[in-house]
C-alpha cells in the first residue's frame with residue numbers, strides 16, 4: 088500500500104514543497120529512509136515507532152520504505168516525524184482513506200506520541216501556502232506564530248492520537264489563532280523622556296532613524312552612550328505587516344519565538360556582548376542558524392564598546408552590513424538570510440575613556456590612543472554615516488525630566504520623513520536615504536546653489552574626501568526630508584557637516 092503526504096523542507100528562510108512517500112510491503116520488518124535525508128531525519132524512525140504504539144495502534148510488521156522527494160535537495164530536521172507517521176498510518180489503513188492532497192503536515196514526535204513544536208513553522212507554512220496547499224496540521228506549540236499566515240486553515244494538536252481522531256472525523260476543531268492588531272499602542276521598557284539634556288544627540292538620532300543612517304557615538308564612560316543607544320529602536324517607524332512577517336520568519340527559524348511573544352510586532356534591538364563568536368554574530372553552525380546580524384533585521388544592531396570586539400568579528404560583519412544579506416556556507420548546505428540593520432556603535436575614545444573630552448584626565452599616550460582606535464578604522468567606519476561626540480550632561484540638567492521629549496514625540500517627525508522617502512523610492516527597491524546609490528543620488532538630491540557652495544567650501548577648508556561626500560549628501564537629504572523640503576538647503580548641509588567632523592579629530596582622516 089502506498090501513501091503520499093505533503094510536507095516541506097526549509098532552506099534558510101525559504102522552503103521547498105516535499106512529498107513524503109511511504110510504501111508498505113511484505114519483507115523483513117524495518118524502516119528505510121531514502122531521498123537525501125540527514126541524520127536528524129533518519130533518527131525519526133524510533134520516535135515514530137514508539138509514538139504510533141503509544142497512540143494505541145499496533146505498529147505494522149511490514150517492510151516500510153520512506154522516500155522524500157525531490158531527492159535532489161538535502162532534508163534536515165525533526166519536523167518530518169509527523170508526515171512520516173501519518174503516511175504509515177494511512178498506508179496501513181489506520182486513517183480513513185480521505186485524500187490528503189490539499190493538506191500538509193509538520194511536527195516532531197515524542198516517544199509517548201506528543202507533538203513538539205519545531206523551528207521554522209512560519210516559513211514552512213508560507214511556502215506550502217505558495218504551493219497552493221490550503222490546510223496544515225502542526226503541533227499546538229506552533230499555532231500562535233501561524234496567526235500571520237492568511238488564507239490557510241491551520242489545525243494544531245497536542246498528540247498524534249488527536250491528529251488520527253481528527254483525520255478520521257472523530258474530533259472537532261476550533262481555530263484559536265488570535266487576530267493580529269498592528270495598530271495597538273506601542274509599549275517599551277525604555278523611553279527617551281528618561282534622557283536629560285543631550286538635545287544634540289537626540290537630534291542626531293532623529294536623523295539616523297529617519298534616514299536609516301548608521302551611527303557611531305564616541306564619549307567618556309558614563310556619558311549616556313549605552314543609555315541612548317538602547318532607546319534608538321523606540322523612535323524607529325512602526326514596522327509594516329510585511330516587515331513583521333519577515334522578522335518573525337527569522338525568529339521562527341532561530342527557534343526564538345515563545346508563547347509570550349509568538350509574533351515579532353516590533354523592530355528588534357540586538358546588543359551582543361563583545362565576546363560573541365563569529366558564528367553567533369553572522370550565523371552558521373551545523374544547523375545554519377541566523378546570527379545577530381540577521382536577528383536584528385529591520386531593527387537595530389548595537390555594538391557597545393566596539394573596539395573590544397575581536398578583529399575577526401569586525402571583519403566578518405563587513406560584508407553583511409554592506410550587502411544587507413548574509414550567505415552562510417557549511418558542509419550541511421548554503422543559506423542566505425537578510426541582514427538589513429541600523430548599526431549603532433558606541434565606544435570610548437581610548438582605553439581610559441577621556442581622550443578628546445577631558446584631556447587632562449586622560450592617562451593614555453598618543454600611541455595607545457591610536458592603537459585603541461585603529462580597530463575601528465577601515466571598512467566598517469566606511470559604513471557609518473554619522474559620528475556623534477557625546478559629552479556628559481551637566482548636573483543641573485540631570486534633575487529636570489519635565490522638559491524631556493518622549494520617544495513618541497520624536498517619532499512623529501521621523502514617521503513623516505519616512506513616508507516621504509517611501510513614496511519617492513517606491514519604484515527603486517530601496518526604503519530610505521542611506522540606501523541611495525550614486526545614480527539615485529544624482530536624481531533625488533538636488534541642492535540649492537548656496538548649499539553646493541557650502542559643500543565645496545567644506546571640502547576645501549576641512550579637507551573632506553570623496554568618500555565623505557556621498558555621506559554628507561545623503562545626510563543632507565534626510566535633514567531636508569525632516570523639514571519637508573524637496574531641495575536640500577544650505578542649512579541642511581551645514582548640519583550634516585556637524586556629523587562628519589570626528590573622523591578628523593580621532594582618525595586624522597575623513
Ligand SMILES: Nc1ncnc2c1ncn2[C@@H]1O[C@H](COP(=O)(O)OP(=O)(O)O)[C@@H](O)[C@H]1O
Nearest residue numbers: 281282283285307308309310311312313314480
Ligand atoms: N542624559 C542623561 N540623563 C539621565 N541619566 C543619565 C544621562 N546620562 C547618563 N545617565 C545615567 O548614567 C548611567 C550611565 O550611562 P551609560 O549609558 O551607561 O554611559 P556610557 O555607556 O556612556 O558609559 C545611565 O544608566 C543613566 O542612569
Ligand SMILES: [Mg+2]
Nearest residue numbers: 312313314391
Ligand atoms: Mg556604555
